[in-house]
């Protein structure tokens with residue numbers, strides 16, 4: 001049983017966004033989420049996704065060392081509607097760190113064994129912004145996955161729990177979880193894990209993210225049987241990375257490039273399992289490709305023969321129709337042929353490399369009237385405000401022995417109001433100002449400065465933004481400037497918000513204020529992530 005947490009149930013936020021990006025009031029006495037005593041919870045957590053059922057959804061793929069809180073915040077600034085995913089969280093980590101003792105585990109309850117502070121490092125998120133959000137778990141021990149699922153749902157109120165059966169990295173393979181669970185001899189274990197997760201998470205959906213084949217097991221019968229067995233164990237939702245995985249001989253990066261993509265196999269699974277929800281992942285380059293995949297392309301408009309299209313949807317790999325370099329088949333279904341249980345799609349590297357693409361998600365993909373932001377300046381202003389809130393400056397306190405290394409930032413007492421490096425900026429309401437000709441921040445790598453904000457914090461904060469100017473001429477210069485400033489020991493203590501604002505001085509106003517281009521007006525759209533990436 002999960003013990004009573006320090007912040008208890010009240011730590012689950014009362015003002016949430018529903019799936020339409022609207023504020024939902026949570027009544028004071030409706031604190032059923034996170035009751036923390038293991039008693040059956042109310043289904044509120046799952047609503048974010050359940051309300052959504054009639055509509056297709058766009059997911060931002062789980063990516064280790066990428067989809068952290070900072071990255072997710074950026075995604076949420078760009079889209080109120082897309083579904084966010086955590087990085088993979090290892091069940092064993094939650095199991096042990098939640099039971100570990102630390103001096104600050106002060107629930108006031110001598111019997112409590114739940115170390116919220118430690119678990120927060122892995123599972124905490126911004127309840128007011130991040131819903132709908134799915135927590136991905138990696139694990140092999142049903143006891144640990146069950147325990148972790150209970151915490152994920154009861155204590156943190158995630159909207160869905162996902163089991164990682166996709167990751168082929170050596171480290172993950174060594175622990176016998178991730179993609180290796182797709183191996184025939186391991187599937188029984190995967191089924192036990194799903195059953196254990198399901199028991200511990202009541203109304204919250206359990207899903208699996210997997211590939212379409214593994215090693216030599218790559219024919220349709222194999223994946224059909226795998227889905228059948230996992231479905232029997234209680235899983236009704238599958239995020240299908242539409243390429244097989246090779247456990248030996250390919251690195252994780254190569255495993256996302258070399259094996260061909262095969263979308264038609266997913267359409268076939270949709271047909272064969274009408275009661276299961278499927279989501280396509282792998283190689284989707286942006287919103288246009290995403291929408292064509294899940295809503296189908298307009299065969300009438302193209303004047304193409306409908307029957308031929310239906311056949312095309314089912315053609316085999318390698319495919320001469322798609323003309324995709326490494327023998328993949330990435331044909332989208334025609335509108336008249338979209339499986340109704342193809343519920344959505346998932347984008348990974350496209351969002352990591354070129355996050356601006358997401359700006360048009362709410363209008364173009366979800367059919368909203370407007371998007372949250374129209375220019376990069378609007379995005380950056382919100383993101384800088386966020387950084388300022390979660391990682392405040394450390395240049396005006398004397399508590400050199402306390403380091404800011406993660407959220408929540410330690411609270412410190414400011415002994416002075418004024419810092420000669422960042423005061424002007426703060427007095428100016430933390431505005432983003434272009435100063436292209438007078439780029440006068442002094443890079444200072446010398447001298448003895450006590451570093452109070454770690455480089456880890458700086459990297460996490462700035463990295464999500466590095467691709468925001470993707471495709472624009474000053475993109476490289478901006479990235480370089482960020483690197484230089486991150487290395488500057490003096491400016492670092494002024495906080496990541498100031499570092500980012502300082503790097504932005506080299507970006508002309510005209511670029512910051514230029515309106516994003518509507519997805520349908522984009523020219524030269526690459527429909528899929530290049531197999532070389």
Ligand SMILES: Cc1cc2nc3c(=O)[nH]c(=O)nc-3n(C[C@H](O)[C@H](O)[C@H](O)COP(=O)(O)O)c2cc1C
Nearest residue numbers: 061062063064088164166241282283284347348349
């Ligand atoms: C840096 C990186 C880290 C990833 N980490 C995970 C992970 O933890 N769990 C997982 O299921 N997939 C992980 N993936 C795979 C992605 O979720 C996704 O399945 C893959 O990138 C294919 O989608 P894409 O072509 O849209 O990038 C990772 C991918 C990248 C690039």
